[in-house]
Amino acid sequence: MRSLFVVVLALPVFLMAQSPKYKVGRAPTAEEVKAWDVSIGPDGSGLPEGSGTVAEGKDVYSRRCQRCHGAEGKGADDAALVGGQGTLATPKPLKTVGSFWPYATSLFDYTHRSMPFKDPGTLTPNQVYAVVAYILNLNGIIGPDDKMNAQTLPKVRMPNRDGFVKDPRPDTGAKSKKKAVK
Amino acid sequence: MSDNRRRFLKLGVTLGSVLTGCNRAKSPTAELDDEGPKRLGKPLSEYGERSSFETVKRSTPTGKNLEIGATRTPLQECYGVITPSSLHFERHHSGVPEIDPAQHRLLIHGMVDRPLVFTVEELKRLPSVSRVHFVECAGNSGSEWGPKTAPNVQNSHGLASCSEWTGVPLAILLEEAGVQAGAKWLVAEGADPCKMSRSLPIQKALDDILVVYAQNGEAIRPAQGYPLRLMVPGWEGNINVKWLRRIKVSAEPFYTKDETSKYTELMPDGKARIFTFEMDAKSVITYPSGGQKLLKPGFHEIRGLAWSGRGRIEKVEVSADGGKVWTAAKLQEPRHSKAFTPFRLPWTWDGGEAALMSRSTDETGYVQPPVEELIAVRGLNSNYHNNAIKTWKVHPDGSVTNA
Numbered sequence: 001m002r003s004l005f006v007v008v009l010a011l012p013v014f015l016m017a018q019s020p021k022y023k024v025g026r027a028p029t030a031e032e033v034k035a036w037d038v039s040i041g042p043d044g045s046g047l048p049e050g051s052g053t054v055a056e057g058k059d060v061y062s063r064r065c066q067r068c069h070g071a072e073g074k075g076a077d078d079a080a081l082v083g084g085q086g087t088l089a090t091p092k093p094l095k096t097v098g099s100f101w102p103y104a105t106s107l108f109d110y111t112h113r114s115m116p117f118k119d120p121g122t123l124t125p126n127q128v129y130a131v132v133a134y135i136l137n138l139n140g141i142i143g144p145d146d147k148m149n150a151q152t153l154p155k156v157r158m159p160n161r162d163g164f165v166k167d168p169r170p171d172t173g174a175k176s177k178k179k180a181v182k
Numbered sequence: 183m184s185d186n187r188r189r190f191l192k193l194g195v196t197l198g199s200v201l202t203g204c205n206r207a208k209s210p211t212a213e214l215d216d217e218g219p220k221r222l223g224k225p226l227s228e229y230g231e232r233s234s235f236e237t238v239k240r241s242t243p244t245g246k247n248l249e250i251g252a253t254r255t256p257l258q259e260c261y262g263v264i265t266p267s268s269l270h271f272e273r274h275h276s277g278v279p280e281i282d283p284a285q286h287r288l289l290i291h292g293m294v295d296r297p298l299v300f301t302v303e304e305l306k307r308l309p310s311v312s313r314v315h316f317v318e319c320a321g322n323s324g325s326e327w328g329p330k331t332a333p334n335v336q337n338s339h340g341l342a343s344c345s346e347w348t349g350v351p352l353a354i355l356l357e358e359a360g361v362q363a364g365a366k367w368l369v370a371e372g373a374d375p376c377k378m379s380r381s382l383p384i385q386k387a388l389d390d391i392l393v394v395y396a397q398n399g400e401a402i403r404p405a406q407g408y409p410l411r412l413m414v415p416g417w418e419g420n421i422n423v424k425w426l427r428r429i430k431v432s433a434e435p436f437y438t439k440d441e442t443s444k445y446t447e448l449m450p451d452g453k454a455r456i457f458t459f460e461m462d463a464k465s466v467i468t469y470p471s472g473g474q475k476l477l478k479p480g481f482h483e484i485r486g487l488a489w490s491g492r493g494r495i496e497k498v499e500v501s502a503d504g505g506k507v508w509t510a511a512k513l514q515e516p517r518h519s520k521a522f523t524p525f526r527l528p529w530t531w532d533g534g535e536a537a538l539m540s541r542s543t544d545e546t547g548y549v550q551p552p553v554e555e556l557i558a559v560r561g562l563n564s565n566y567h568n569n570a571i572k573t574w575k576v577h578p579d580g581s582v583t584n585a
């Protein structure tokens with residue numbers, strides 16, 4: 001019922017979309033959009049040029065990441081990045097990049113835009129590719145000689161890629177029982 | 183003044199002095215003897231401050247880095263529907279940026295016919311609406327899954343606040359940009375240093391999302407996203423992106439860190455729920471609640487707040503005996519959709535033990551569950567979206583504790 005309502009509501013919006021009504025705002029230049037658009041899709045769309053190796057990543061990690069995330073990504077003041085595979089269904093799950101994150105592209109996106117915590121956005125694309133390669137290798141997801149770039153990174157299959165399910169709520173009370181019968 | 187009344191007042195003062203063990207400095211005779219101030223008060227001022235006697239605060243920030251983390255709203259000391267902007271809970275990921283609104287821009291791009299850049303002034307020119315909505319962090323009441331360690335409702339439920347928000351419907355901005363066929367999602371990004379970003383289905387934008395620039399009648403506070411934030415009614419707080427500066431329209435979600443690594447709920451089978459946007463119906467008693475003290479038996483008004491991310495609150499029932507008998511509370515009108523709804527119930531405390539609970543029902547018919555029901559389905563490692571019925575225990579000495 002709700003989705004039907006949304007569809008009906010959405011139609012005229014898309015039809016009207018052909019002509020702007022208020023003519024407020026301006027068109028950005030392609031350069032402006034490129035400078036701001038740091039979103040990386042799970043298909044790798046948006047990944048910048050550049051590349052990095054596991055060895056290079058180890059160097060970047062020791063200088064820029066280790067203080068908070070610990071030696072070899074094992075965690076310190078901040079989250080562990082390594083380990084935990086096989087623990088998600090146990091009473092003490094360890095959620096890390098290796099055990100939990102569904103896409104390697106998310107790791108690039110987040111590291112590129114938000115890390116290091118105190119100097120966010122200061123790693124170059126090459127440094128980000130490298131440190132992503134290092135973390136993926138520590139988790140046993142890529143080999144020690146693998147190189148990460150815009151072509152190879154989206155092809156990395158994360159161990160928990162299929163570990164996510166749609167929101168089934170409401171999941172308690174009479175409503176959920178009714179749903180289950182249907 | 184009659185002799186009787188004079189004697190009564192004098193008795194009161196004497197008793198009061200004995201009970202409190204101190205002498206009132208100003209009035210040696212009676213509470214009401216003071217005729218009022220004889221000197222002029224403070225002059226007019228351009229921006230108001232609260233009384234110097236008022237000390238209600240958000241919780242104290244803790245942690246190694248004070249730019250990340252949360253402070254909580256003192257719900258036990260707030261009144262009515264609206265949370266004062268200064269007491270609205272905070273959850274930041276890389277501090278509160280200081281943004282000059284004249285320099286701030288909102289970019290809309292991606293799968294649109296006409297990418298657009300808006301200034302804040304331009305957004306203010308567009309058709310506006312004001313709506314009352316709560317914001318609740320998905321991690322609110324996270325301490326309530328296990329042993330009940332939160333001493334009060336501020337700690338257990340204070341990652342929720344409610345404001346009147348004013349801004350422009352996002353649907354209008356998307357119409358201006360011309361959403362292309364096949365577009366189903368958008369990603370919203372903040373201008374905070376970490377550029378926090380979240381994906382959300384475009385249907386919600388066409389339904390009721392606002393790009394807001396005002397909160398409770400004035401510009402949004404910096405801690406709430408000044409000069410622009412996304413207001414996503416009823417959906418988890420994290421997605422109400424603050425310091426909003428970019429919206430990209432897309433066919434697929436982006437699986438950002440805050441919608442994969444965080445804000446997903448791990449189930450007992452090891453699978454995690456993703457894109458769990460709506461906040462389920464919830465309620466909590468704010469008086470009497472943890473840390474408060476009932477001075478004496480007799481009349482007390484049980485007070486609390488209810489809210490649902492799926493619409494209006496239809497009913498709140500209150501129990502004083504741990505859930506055996508439930509009585510419908512009176513709801514504050516008007517009841518806004520996806521907003522705090524205060525409820526009240528007269529109660530006579532007999533001086534014995536009591537277990538106070540509240541249970542809300544929203545307009546979809548959903549009933550707030552006991553925590554055991556949530557745990558039976560979700561286990562103990564889902565962290566987020568705990569909307570369970572909350573119990574406060576009243577002890578014979580009048581103290582109230584978490585239970």
